[in-house]
Amino acid sequence: MNIGEAAKASGISAKMIRHYEGIGLIDQSHRSPAGYRIYSKNDLHTLSFVKSARSLGFSLDQIKQLLSLWQDRERASSDVKALALSHIKELDDKIAELSAMRNLLQNLTTECHGDDRAECPILQGLEQPCVGASTKKT
Amino acid sequence: MNIGEAAKASGISAKMIRHYEGIGLIDQSHRSPAGYRIYSKNDLHTLSFVKSARSLGFSLDQIKQLLSLWQDRERASSDVKALALSHIKELDDKIAELSAMRNLLQNLTTECHGDDRAECPILQGLEQPCVGASTKKT
DNA sequence: ATTGACCTTACCACAATGGTAAGGTCAAGG
DNA sequence: CCTTGACCTTACCATTGTGGTAAGGTCAAT
Numbered sequence: 140m141n142i143g144e145a146a147k148a149s150g151i152s153a154k155m156i157r158h159y160e161g162i163g164l165i166d167q168s169h170r171s172p173a174g175y176r177i178y179s180k181n182d183l184h185t186l187s188f189v190k191s192a193r194s195l196g197f198s199l200d201q202i203k204q205l206l207s208l209w210q211d212r213e214r215a216s217s218d219v220k221a222l223a224l225s226h227i228k229e230l231d232d233k234i235a236e237l238s239a240m241r242n243l244l245q246n247l248t249t250e251c252h253g254d255d256r257a258e259c260p261i262l263q264g265l266e267q268p269c270v271g272a273s274t275k276k277t
Numbered sequence: 278m279n280i281g282e283a284a285k286a287s288g289i290s291a292k293m294i295r296h297y298e299g300i301g302l303i304d305q306s307h308r309s310p311a312g313y314r315i316y317s318k319n320d321l322h323t324l325s326f327v328k329s330a331r332s333l334g335f336s337l338d339q340i341k342q343l344l345s346l347w348q349d350r351e352r353a354s355s356d357v358k359a360l361a362l363s364h365i366k367e368l369d370d371k372i373a374e375l376s377a378m379r380n381l382l383q384n385l386t387t388e389c390h391g392d393d394r395a396e397c398p399i400l401q402g403l404e405q406p407c408v409g410a411s412t413k414k415t
Numbered sequence: 416a417t418t419g420a421c422c423t424t425a426c427c428a429c430a431a432t433g434g435t436a437a438g439g440t441c442a443a444g445g
Numbered sequence: 446c447c448t449t450g451a452c453c454t455t456a457c458c459a460t461t462g463t464g465g466t467a468a469g470g471t472c473a474a475t
Contacts, residue, residue, distance in 0.1 A: 141452075141453075142452095142453075143451095143452065143453080150406075152432080152433085153453090154432075154433070154434090155431080155432070155433095157454090157455090158431080158432080171440095171453095173439075173440055173441080173453080173454090174439080174440090174453080174454060175440080175441095175452090175453055175454080176453085176454090184404070187404070187406050188403050188404055190406070191402075191403045191404070191405070191406065192403055193431095194378070195378050195381060195382050195403075196375065196378040196382075198430075198431090199430075199431075200430095205400070205403065208397075208400065209400050209403070209404075212395060213395065214395050214397070215392065215393040215394070215395070216389055216390060216391055216392060216393075216394055216395065216396060216397035216399075217391040217392055217393060219389065219391075219397045219399045219400055220386060220389045220391035220397075220399065221391075223382055223385065223386045223389070223399050224386060226382065227379060227382055227383060227386065230375050230376075230378055230379040230382070231379065233375055234372055234375050234376060234379065237334065237368050237371055237372050237375070238372060240332070240333050240334040240368055241365060241368040241369065241372065243333060244333050244334075244361055244364065244365055244368070245365060247361065248358060248361045248362060248365065251354055251357065251358045251361070252354060253354055253355040253357075253358035253359075254353065254354060254355055255353040255354075255355060256353070256354055257350055257351065257352050257353070257354065258354060259346075259352070259354035259357045259358075261354075261357050261358065261361050262343070262346065262347050262357055264329075265326050265329045265330055265333075265343065265347070266322070266325070266326055266329070266347075267329070268288075268325050268328070268329065279421075279422075280421095280422075281420095281421065281422080290463080290464085291422090292463075292464070292465090293462080293463070293464095295423090295424090296462080296463080309422095309471095311422080311423090311470075311471055311472085312422080312423065312470085312471090313421090313422055313423080313471080313472095314422085314423090331462095336461080336462090337461080337462075338461095
């Protein structure tokens, strides 16, 4: 199976499959005599795993850890769970941050009449330095 | 006022102030004879506006539009409101996406006993291709 | 005159993905 | 046998917003 088919089957673009290989997230694939990448059913299984993990928002770095746990039959499920809980916390933090933004902005926006006049509570709100001091790096 | 003070006062790093100037988000600042950037009270006002808008999650591109509306006394508040509503939608979409991830992952995680055994519903869930087909580009 | 704190520009880096360009390969059909 | 089109290869650049570093200039105080 060539990379194009593997891409279609896994839902990961060919571009990204090559990239994942390049950064060592997945093993180097076998090659045809002409140098084409060849994917087995097993390789596809791995790609699907990566795709699922990406869909849940895990970073490539976290996925690297997940993959190594996945492939380790001696793993403790507590290690997997710890990784998952940590990611859930990241998601919760991000959701909280975005929700705070949303609520502040919503408040300003409902106050804005939104007609052809220039007076605008949104812009006035942005002038105040108190708008919200979040913007943590996450 | 030098860039360091302006940075401290506005909450935007000196690095970023230079960058915003470089990409044309803010006007080029005046310079001292030695080439140091000089910031007036008015410049600081603009920087604070940018800071507030960043805190609400507006992109630099959106902030460019906000700034031009802010400085346009002929503006219609409806234009500002449209921009704000569009950003609220972006935030809502992102929140929904992250919440979906969070909920799926939470489901898998509560099923995982998290002890020293290898059996793990989280990894099993990631093997299934059905984990969630979101990951829209936003 | 030296020192330390500031400033300048010009690069490189991140994460994850997309795009493009220049070229090789392969199967089908003339 | 040769062409065509669809595929593959590598290598580079762009994105977004921010941080870092290096090599050098400035300035105020000692």
